[in-house]
Amino acid sequence: MPAVSARGMAHSFRDIVGSDFNTVSRTSIGKVRDVWVEMYKPMVLKVAADRAAVAIGAAKAARAIFVPLYLVLVQDEAEIRLRSREGLEDIAIPRRSRASKVQQNIVEMAFPAGSMNIPTELEALGDKTAGTLATCFERLLREITASVLPPPQPQADDQSQAADQPEKWLFNILVGDGIATNEAAAKLLWSCIKERGLGPGIRYFLLVIKCATHQVGLTAKSAVIGRAAEVAGGTLHEHIAGVCVRLYKYLICDYYDEFASAAHDYVSRFLEVLPHSEADPAATGAMARMQKMYTTHVIPDALVALWNNGLGRLCHVVRDGQNPLEERPRLVVAFVQFIVRFLLIVESSPTLSRFFTFRSCGARMLTMYLLGIPEHVLQVRGVKPRKENQKRLIQKKIKKKKT
Numbered sequence: 001m002p003a004v005s006a007r008g009m010a011h012s013f014r015d016i017v018g019s020d021f022n023t024v025s026r027t028s029i030g031k032v033r034d035v036w037v038e039m040y041k042p043m044v045l046k047v048a049a050d051r052a053a054v055a056i057g058a059a060k061a062a063r064a065i066f067v068p069l070y071l072v073l074v075q076d077e078a079e080i081r082l083r084s085r086e087g088l089e090d091i092a093i094p095r096r097s098r099a100s101k102v103q104q105n106i107v108e109m110a111f112p113a114g115s116m117n118i119p120t121e122l123e124a125l126g127d128k129t130a131g132t133l134a135t136c137f138e139r140l141l142r143e144i145t146a147s148v149l150p151p152p153q154p155q156a157d158d159q160s161q162a163a164d165q166p167e168k169w170l171f172n173i174l175v176g177d178g179i180a181t182n183e184a185a186a187k188l189l190w191s192c193i194k195e196r197g198l199g200p201g202i203r204y205f206l207l208v209i210k211c212a213t214h215q216v217g218l219t220a221k222s223a224v225i226g227r228a229a230e231v232a233g234g235t236l237h238e239h240i241a242g243v244c245v246r247l248y249k250y251l252i253c254d255y256y257d258e259f260a261s262a263a264h265d266y267v268s269r270f271l272e273v274l275p276h277s278e279a280d281p282a283a284t285g286a287m288a289r290m291q292k293m294y295t296t297h298v299i300p301d302a303l304v305a306l307w308n309n310g311l312g313r314l315c316h317v318v319r320d321g322q323n324p325l326e327e328r329p330r331l332v333v334a335f336v337q338f339i340v341r342f343l344l345i346v347e348s349s350p351t352l353s354r355f356f357t358f359r360s361c362g363a364r365m366l367t368m369y370l371l372g373i374p375e376h377v378l379q380v381r382g383v384k385p386r387k388e389n390q391k392r393l394i395q396k397k398i399k400k401k402k403t
Helices: 006-017 026-061 130-148 180-195 212-225 227-232 236-254 256-270 281-294 301-306 324-343 355-371 387-402
Strands: 066-078 101-111 114-118 123-125 167-176 202-210 272-274 315-317
Touching (some): 006 026, 026 130, 066 130, 130 167, 180 202, 227 236, 281 301
Antiparallel strands (some): 066 101, 101 114
16 A cells, blocks of 8 residues: 555645646545455455365375464554544544544464464554454454364265365464553453354464563653662653653754754864873773673763763863864764754654653763763753743753762
8 A cells, every 4th residue: 555645645636737726636546545455355354264165175284183373463542532522512623532442453474384473454443442352353253163174064965074174273472562451351262152153163362462662661660660670779660761751752863953053163162182092091991891791782882982972071082193172063063963952853653651752861961971972962052932831841850960
């Protein structure tokens, strides 16, 4: 399917024709896409059915008792709201309901000779209780099974043909986060399939797996702001989550240009470029040990190459034979680019349970602290901070002083 937006395609058609009016409207393009999706899903299911038939035929030729088939379902709640007109009387304007839950399912079906993805659509749920979630799983499972593993047609002239067919063992691997609702929904799903099977010759197995990424994220949460952090002592764990959100979700997003300009002024004024003869071997060794302790997430190789004379000050030692005055303009650009591109990132939702988003924020804040960046770069001088950001800036300064 084309990834371009309907508006972009409408403009393209208009430019090709050379008209001031849309020759193909966005509504028409949306309808064409809807039709293509409705055609695409049966096409993929037909391919899956053909692969299943080949696997069954190979098992029958080998006189196997069963043929294994795997249906992997990775599911979670999507962070979107679907528009609906429910509850609006005499108003044809769609709205996004705050009570709606949107379920997304990623389905992969594996055969003895390979695997393939099965397309699914987002599904709006009234709530996310165990019963509702189990109904969603059962409907999806029966829909795929009926299309990929249709029941064999009875043969009047050969009654023993059905007995010669190998059993189809369907292993349903259900992957989700660690909430109790998923496990309860899986138990209801198992009871439903046990009460009414998927079809003749199909034996159903259910395996429930907790997402490892989510579980490790919860472990990281305990280490950052949970009981493990309380045992370590101090008050840093009480503030770090809020500072991450204020800094990376709001302040850098709103004042990126101001921070980048402050970084350029800071480096231009305070960068020291020393000749090779003034290098400090002890500082270089300390840098290597710190990188080993904090890993490259906090002290990347690019930082080691720039701050090659230790982290105590903004300093760089040139190679033997290079002129510090001639190299300084190039180094100013390199230092500013590192600060802006590596440290001034925007993270829309740093979430502790998704440690890969939160860790990058925490690692960069530690890098800023080691380099002494906050007091020089995180400054808003050219514009007046907006009212909602004034408190964030004040609180950020307070937390910085406390830590």
